[in-house]
Amino acid sequence: MTLRKINDSWVGDDINDLVTYIGVEPNEYVAHQVVAARCAHCSGQVFVLETDESSTCVRRTCAQCDQTTYMLDSEENWPTTEEEAEANYFVECTCGSDQFETAVGFSFYDDTPTSDIRWVSIAVRCTTDGLIGYCADWKIGYGPSRQLVDSV
Numbered sequence: 001m002t003l004r005k006i007n008d009s010w011v012g013d014d015i016n017d018l019v020t021y022i023g024v025e026p027n028e029y030v031a032h033q034v035v036a037a038r039c040a041h042c043s044g045q046v047f048v049l050e051t052d053e054s055s056t057c058v059r060r061t062c063a064q065c066d067q068t069t070y071m072l073d074s075e076e077n078w079p080t081t082e083e084e085a086e087a088n089y090f091v092e093c094t095c096g097s098d099q100f101e102t103a104v105g106f107s108f109y110d111d112t113p114t115s116d117i118r119w120v121s122i123a124v125r126c127t128t129d130g131l132i133g134y135c136a137d138w139k140i141g142y143g144p145s146r147q148l149v150d151s152v
Contacts, residue, residue, distance in 0.1 A: 056138035093129065
């Protein structure tokens, strides 16, 4: 596990470096909790990711079993079928790879155990070259929302 900066880019060796990155390099708000994504079907941790035009929705497809899952509340906010063809983007690393480990940073309104989520940030680590960065983030403007932590 060696999170490091190379030429102004963060690089890591495994999923633990990705989790550490969210704490070291917060996106919008400091994350109170970070959860690594794992496929509910096969426990795989490598995904192909797709975002909407505004990067406020993400769905992932497991590279191991091909199971597609909307992340967090993305299914409720995903563009309609007519808009979908023009408004979806596959996440791709600068090296050309589309295979990523993924983790979600959760920022809460306060540090009580029942506090609602203020902000989510989805970070990725390319499994080819280890490059780490954020692919999406958005405000959670409703409550209760704590159940989203368990949905990763």
